[in-house]
Amino acid sequence: MKFNFTIIISIFIAVSLVVLGFALVQVHQERQRLNIELEQRANLLGEALHESISGQLAQENYQKISQLVAKFNQKQRILGLAVYNVKDSLVGISPGLEIYMPFAQIPLKQAMGVDSCFGQQLKAGTKNFYLHIRPIHEEGPLVGAAVLFQDTDYIQKRLGDIWRANFIRLLVLALAVALVTTLVIQWSIFIPMNRMVEWMKNLREQKPSTEAVMPPQDFFSPLSREVSHMAESILEAREAAEQEARLRAMGESVWTPERLKEEMRTLLDDKQLVVVSNREPYMHNRKGKSIEWIMPASGMVTAIEPILKACGGTWIASGTGDADRDVVDEDDKVRVPPDDPRYNLKRLWLSKEEEEGFYYGFSNEGLWPLCHIAHTRPIFRKEDWQYYQQVNQKFADAVLDEIEGLEEPLILIQDYHFALLPQMLKSKRPDARVAIFWHIPWPNSESFGICPWQRELLYGMQGADLIGFHTQFHCNNFLDTMARAVESQINWDNFTVRVGGHTTLVKPFPISIAFTLLDMERVPEHQASKEDLFKEHGIKAEFMGVGVDRLDYTKGLIERFLAVENFLERNPEYQGKFTFVELGAPSRTHIKRYSDLVAEVEKEVERINWRFKGKDWKPILFLKKHHSHQEIAPYYQAADLCMVTSLHDGMNLVAKEFIASRSNGDGVLILSRFTGAVREMRDALLINPYDIERTAGAIRYALEMPADERKQRMGNMRQHLLKNNIFLWAARLIRELSAVRV
Ligand code: F6P
Numbered sequence: 001m002k003f004n005f006t007i008i009i010s011i012f013i014a015v016s017l018v019v020l021g022f023a024l025v026q027v028h029q030e031r032q033r034l035n036i037e038l039e040q041r042a043n044l045l046g047e048a049l050h051e052s053i054s055g056q057l058a059q060e061n062y063q064k065i066s067q068l069v070a071k072f073n074q075k076q077r078i079l080g081l082a083v084y085n086v087k088d089s090l091v092g093i094s095p096g097l098e099i100y101m102p103f104a105q106i107p108l109k110q111a112m113g114v115d116s117c118f119g120q121q122l123k124a125g126t127k128n129f130y131l132h133i134r135p136i137h138e139e140g141p142l143v144g145a146a147v148l149f150q151d152t153d154y155i156q157k158r159l160g161d162i163w164r165a166n167f168i169r170l171l172v173l174a175l176a177v178a179l180v181t182t183l184v185i186q187w188s189i190f191i192p193m194n195r196m197v198e199w200m201k202n203l204r205e206q207k208p209s210t211e212a213v214m215p216p217q218d219f220f221s222p223l224s225r226e227v228s229h230m231a232e233s234i235l236e237a238r239e240a241a242e243q244e245a246r247l248r249a250m251g252e253s254v255w256t257p258e259r260l261k262e263e264m265r266t267l268l269d270d271k272q273l274v275v276v277s278n279r280e281p282y283m284h285n286r287k288g289k290s291i292e293w294i295m296p297a298s299g300m301v302t303a304i305e306p307i308l309k310a311c312g313g314t315w316i317a318s319g320t321g322d323a324d325r326d327v328v329d330e331d332d333k334v335r336v337p338p339d340d341p342r343y344n345l346k347r348l349w350l351s352k353e354e355e356e357g358f359y360y361g362f363s364n365e366g367l368w369p370l371c372h373i374a375h376t377r378p379i380f381r382k383e384d385w386q387y388y389q390q391v392n393q394k395f396a397d398a399v400l401d402e403i404e405g406l407e408e409p410l411i412l413i414q415d416y417h418f419a420l421l422p423q424m425l426k427s428k429r430p431d432a433r434v435a436i437f438w439h440i441p442w443p444n445s446e447s448f449g450i451c452p453w454q455r456e457l458l459y460g461m462q463g464a465d466l467i468g469f470h471t472q473f474h475c476n477n478f479l480d481t482m483a484r485a486v487e488s489q490i491n492w493d494n495f496t497v498r499v500g501g502h503t504t505l506v507k508p509f510p511i512s513i514a515f516t517l518l519d520m521e522r523v524p525e526h527q528a529s530k531e532d533l534f535k536e537h538g539i540k541a542e543f544m545g546v547g548v549d550r551l552d553y554t555k556g557l558i559e560r561f562l563a564v565e566n567f568l569e570r571n572p573e574y575q576g577k578f579t580f581v582e583l584g585a586p587s588r589t590h591i592k593r594y595s596d597l598v599a600e601v602e603k604e605v606e607r608i609n610w611r612f613k614g615k616d617w618k619p620i621l622f623l624k625k626h627h628s629h630q631e632i633a634p635y636y637q638a639a640d641l642c643m644v645t646s647l648h649d650g651m652n653l654v655a656k657e658f659i660a661s662r663s664n665g666d667g668v669l670i671l672s673r674f675t676g677a678v679r680e681m682r683d684a685l686l687i688n689p690y691d692i693e694r695t696a697g698a699i700r701y702a703l704e705m706p707a708d709e710r711k712q713r714m715g716n717m718r719q720h721l722l723k724n725n726i727f728l729w730a731a732r733l734i735r736e737l738s739a740v741r742v
Contacts, residue, residue: 281308283324554646
């Protein structure tokens with residue numbers, strides 16, 4: 001109330017000063033205008049008088065003058081007229097002028113003395129008047145003077161009116177301002193403030209219905225956003241503490257971000273963590289006049305990002321968003337996640353030629369098909385190889401810059417884009433602990449041997465202290481390739497390879513996702529239904545299958561759709577009832593094989609849909625665009641089954657994300673035997689994606705599986721995921737790396 005009163009009084013004083021200022025100016029201007037008007041009128045009258053009395057005065061015809069003067073009585077703001085002859089004798093006077101005459105004596109003498117007009121505003125008691133004296137001539141000589149008295153009370157009255165009007169205006173304005181201010185303060189400050197206070201109180205008292213995000217408060221939006229972030233952090237910390245307590249009680253060894261952070265502190269004594277990858281975790285893109293950010297569709301990003309969020313550090317990657325340069329500082333760094341900054345993202349800029357040769361060429365037309373046995377022939381071009389070396393060196397320079405002055409930094413290199421980087425770094429900084437994790441499969445030595453630069457790649461990788469793959473099988477393939485291609489000592493007992501005095505440990509680390517006890521226990525507040533999701537696309541169906549992929553030829557998309565077709569063909573009772581939703585993110589479309597694939601997939605979807613579709617139903621809903629995690633989640637949660645049909649895949653985190661999303665403990669995963677995930681997700685329905693009939697059979701089996709079995713299988717997989725999450729992955733990898741002697 002006091003606050004309200006202070007604001008109103010302050011506004012009132014400010015308004016008064018403004019109104020007073022305007023009133024003063026208005027009064028001043030009006031006074032000037034009226035005075036000028038008065039003088040002009042007096043002059044005009046004087047001139048008219050001069051005409052009519054000059055002759056009479058010259059002839060001393062005073063009677064005529066008396067008659068004329070008598071007519072000037074109290075008319076048109078004129079109090080009267082007095083006429084003097086040249087000898088200063090009064091020869092005519094209007095009635096009632098006597099009280100004013102003393103004021104005229106001296107000025108009259110002066111005016112006649114100097115023979116010029118005189119005018120002045122005067123006051124007789126309470127009466128205001130204007131005295132105008134005009135010497136009268138008749139053909140030259142002075143014959144007398146006319147003294148005119150004008151009433152000027154109207155000027156005071158007019159000025160008084162202006163003051164009064166302004167005073168009333170001030171009152172009305174002050175009242176209106178006070179009223180509006182009170183309402184605005186009430187609506188935009190007190191009511192939202194009370195809501196905020198209430199929300200904070202509920203949060204503090206842990207009232208169950210309170211959401212972590214403060215309801216939007218128009219005027220206080222920036223504040224409420226910040227408070228929401230703070231509340232989220234507090235809630236997270238509270239939940240984490242509760243979780244730790246539960247974990248201790250359960251005696252389980254489940255990894256959490258906090259536990260990983262603690263482990264890092266103990267193992268590394270707060271040494272810096274630097275992650276290097278080609279794909280960046282956040283891309284900033286322009287949308288109209290604003291800048292938006294997205295997380296690219298990448299299993300590598302899904303896995304590595306939570307580690308940096310938990311432990312901090314620096315992530316070095318190529319900047320590929322069209323607004324990436326607009327948000328970085330002078331070191332090309334930006335704090336991320338953009339909505340809750342925890343670590344640095346340093347962006348490197350590749351030229352068009354480097355992108356073409358390093359990323360599209362050598363990495364994705366050469367190494368990608370080389371490592372995936374998916375029957376797309378690798379292409380190796382000399383120019384691409386040169387760009388691959390050049391960009392690896394560019395990243396090496398950036399990393400060396402970043403770790404300059406840091407003792408024994410920890411460097412985690414991601415993927416096949418950077419096979420040469422370990423050696424480049426170790427040759428300059430032998431004290432750095434360097435690991436490279438290969439996110440894709442490693443083929444057998446014969447297959448790998450077709451790469452013209454296999455030895456250079458192997459030497460480059462072997463510079464690392466630790467090389468990680470998803471599976472022991474890929475480790476074995478790698479060691480075997482080393483043994484055949486390079487002069488090296490392989491120790492099959494402890495899986496190390498020694499080249500030129502440097503030993504590298506080669507171990508499997510099956511990668512995972514951030515899935516903790518909290519996620520396991522979390523019940524989504526609102527879960528979209530199948531019906532709602534289908535409705536958005538004009539479809540009605542009883543059952544939903546889902547697939548989430550980068551549009552890549554390794555994902556077995558055509559095989560998946562053929563299986564859906566085969567299933568509908570063999571089980572016509574599901575026609576009109578089962579729709580498969582494919583959330584496909586276009587990827588590497590600059591490469592012909594990838595743009596051809598998109599066209600092929602679209603054609604196949606079109607063919608199958610045309611074959612079966614009904615009025616408001618179709619077998620395949622192909623949603624071709626980049627989907628955020630938030631957009632994908634409802635489909636994961638609502639679907640009856642998820643299909644992962646990769647022809648070859650290092651791990652495949654979609655399988656794990658689907659399992660993590662199934663908080664109701666229900667749903668079936670159909671999983672390709674050729675993924676790394678298959679080694680862990682033994683309760684999925686395992687398929688060979690090339691075997692269309694059996695995959696179709698798996699769809700039917702998934703849809704008709706008894707609820708108990710579904711829950712049993714899903715429960716097992718969720719338990720496994722909980723105990724083998726990304727925090728365990730990072731802890732194991734970092735433990736191994738920190739144990740290395742450098
Ligand atoms: O997970 C394997 C991987 O190649 C990652 O390295 C990469 O980020 C992801 O797939 C997506 O591919 P890209 O970065 O070429 O879009």
